[in-house]
Structures are given as C-alpha cells and as structure tokens.
Amino acid sequence: MVTLPKAAPLKMAVFILIYVVVAVVAVIGILQFNTIGFIIVLFMSAIHFGIGDAAFISELDRRTQPRTKLNRWFYIPAAGFTPVFIPLVNSASTEALASVNPALINWHQGFDSQILAAVTGFSVLAILVMIMGKRNREALDLTLLLLLAHIAPPLIAFAVYFGCWHAMRHTARLTLSLPRCIEDLTQGMPRKAFSHAVIPGLPALVGTFVVAGVMALSGQNFSDEFFWMALVVVWALTVPHMAVTAKLDRAALT
Numbered sequence: 571m572v573t574l575p576k577a578a579p580l581k582m583a584v585f586i587l588i589y590v591v592v593a594v595v596a597v598i599g600i601l602q603f604n605t606i607g608f609i610i611v612l613f614m615s616a617i618h619f620g621i622g623d624a625a626f627i628s629e630l631d632r633r634t635q636p637r638t639k640l641n642r643w644f645y646i647p648a649a650g651f652t653p654v655f656i657p658l659v660n661s662a663s664t665e666a667l668a669s670v671n672p673a674l675i676n677w678h679q680g681f682d683s684q685i686l687a688a689v690t691g692f693s694v695l696a697i698l699v700m701i702m703g704k705r706n707r708e709a710l711d712l713t714l715l716l717l718l719a720h721i722a723p724p725l726i727a728f729a730v731y732f733g734c735w736h737a738m739r740h741t742a743r744l745t746l747s748l749p750r751c752i753e754d755l756t757q758g759m760p761r762k763a764f765s766h767a768v769i770p771g772l773p774a775l776v777g778t779f780v781v782a783g784v785m786a787l788s789g790q791n792f793s794d795e796f797f798w799m800a801l802v803v804v805w806a807l808t809v810p811h812m813a814v815t816a817k818l819d820r821a822a823l824t
Contacts, residue, residue, distance in 0.1 A: 592810040604673045648693045655689050
C-alpha cells in the first residue's frame with residue numbers, strides 16, 4: 571500500500587475500498603466454511619511465501635550475479651510449503667489447532683503422516699538440488715526452514731517465520747520500491763533506506779500492542795473465540811495482500 575503514488579488520493583481511496591471489501595469477503599468465507607477456508611488460506615500462503623522468497627533471491631541475484639541460476643521449480647514449493655504445512659501435521663499440531671478452533675484438528679482428513687512425509691521429502695530433495703547447483707545460501711535457507719518447522723511448536727514456528735523471516739524480506743524488498751529508500755540507496759545509506767521502509771508499518775505495530783495492553787489491563791480474557799477471530803482477520807487480510815504483492819513478485823521474477 572505504501573508503494574502507491576501519494577499524489578493520487580482517489581486512486582488510493584478506491585484501492586483501500588477494494589482491499590477492505592476483499593478482506594471482508596474472505597472473513598465471511600472463512601467463518602462460514604471453517605475447514606475449506608482454512609485449507610484455501612494454507613495453499614495461498616504457501617504459494618505466496620514460496621514465490622516471495624524466490625522474488626527476494628532474484629533481487630539479490632541481480633546485484634551479486636551468481637554463477638548459477640536458482641532452480642525455482644524446487645525452491646519455491648520447498649520454501650512455501652515447508653513453513654506452512656509441516657507445523658500443522660506434526661505431533662504437536664493437534665493441541666495447537668484445538669486452541670485455535672477444534673473444527674480444524676482434522677483438516678488433513680487423516681493424511682497428516684503422508685503430508686508430513688511428502689513435504690519433508692521434497693524439502694530434503696530441494697536442499698540437495700540447491701547444493702548440486704552451488705546455491706549454498708538457498709540450501710541453508712531451506713535447511714533452517716525445515717528445522718524450524720520440525721523442532722519449534724507449531725504456533726511458535728509460524729510466528730517466527732511470518733513475523734521475522736517473511737516480514738524482514740518483505741521490508742527489504744520495499745527499499746527497492748519506495749522513492750525515498752531508492753534515494754538513500756543511491757547515496758550509499760542502506761541502513762537509512764531500511765529504516766524508511768520500516769517506519770510506515772510502525773503505527774500498526776504500536777496500535778496492536780496498545781489494544782492488547784488495554785485489553786489486558788481492563789481484565790479482558792484472550793479467549794479461544796477471540797484468538798480464532800483475530801486469526802481469521804489476519805488470514806483474511808492476507809488475501810488482498812497476496813494480490814498486491816503479486817505485482818512486485820512478477821516484476822522481480824521476470
């Protein structure tokens with residue numbers, strides 16, 4: 571959203587309206603069809619994460635000019651499906667899903683072990699492909715994602731990935747799109763460029779902590795229903811978010 575021209579308020583208003591409408595429709599869909607909506611969000615997230623990581627690497631490759639090209643056919647599925655699906659089918663997933671919404675516990679219809687084996691096996695194969703292709707940095711990426719997905723508790727694994735790994739790479743890519751950041755980069759000030767990409771997101775972060783703090787101080791309980799609704803809103807917002815970032819991803823990958 572921060573990449574839209576500030577001199578076009580009407581365009582910005584229409585964009586925000588469409589963004590909100592899509593998110594609201596997604597909220598209704600997930601609440602109406604819990605399991606199906608959850609599965610759709612999982613696949614969309616996996617595709618978004620994988621393509622986003624590949625786009626990030628493509629931006630790096632343009633500046634470092636590595637000797638070999640990234641094998642996207644292996645990297646994208648491994649980078650996307652590993653952090654999304656493995657935490658939701660391992661041995662600790664039942665308790666995590668029960669705390670969110672018991673209706674989601676059997677989302678995999680009993681194919682949890684098959685999904686775990688398939689995603690893990692493909693990730694290991696992708697790591698070997700990266701090593702053989704002399705893409706050691708990407709092999710390390712996939713190894714870390716695989717370890718995180720298998721070792722950390724499901725909710726912690728996803729929080730670390732989404733709140734740190736994915737968010738940092740999104741922010742880094744914003745520095746290549748925002749005019750002020752581009753100006754900082756041309757002047758040799760990468761840290762300043764990064765800070766200018768982070769600042770637009772600070773109000774939302776601060777607001778989240780303020781709301782959570784007010785609720786905690788007022789004695790409000792963070793019930794399972796509240797947690798579920800909060801996750802539904804977050805998942806719904808990712809739908810228009812994915813559509814918007816797809817434009818940046820396409821530009822980076824071509």
